Amino acid sequence: xxxxxxxxxxxxxxxxxxxxxxxxxxxxxxxxxxxxxxxxxxxxxxxxxxxxxxxxxxxxxxxxxxxxxxxxxxxxxxxxxxxxxxxxxxxxxxxxxxxx
Numbered sequence: 001x002x003x004x005x006x007x008x009x010x011x012x013x014x015x016x017x018x019x020x021x022x023x024x025x026x027x028x029x030x031x032x033x034x035x036x037x038x039x040x041x042x043x044x045x046x047x048x049x050x051x052x053x054x055x056x057x058x059x060x061x062x063x064x065x066x067x068x069x070x071x072x073x074x075x076x077x078x079x080x081x082x083x084x085x086x087x088x089x090x091x092x093x094x095x096x097x098x099x100x
Contacts, residue, residue, distance in 0.1 A: 056064070
């Protein structure tokens, strides 16, 4: 015989107790405020695309993380190059004004 692993199925018939009054879960859901509804195409909270398909394989996940790391490193490297060139231009301009 197989073990019954799912024990959460029996919780749907439980009752919530508020201030000594018994309130069923169905009536608690009806009392919920639904004045602000979100369109079906818009995700709540501004989150990006939610992929509900098969989870990503480990190798794909590793490649994705490596690509993100590489992109961040390249952007930092380009920012360093730009700041270095700006400092070099400032040094040359100050040297020119000093001797002129």
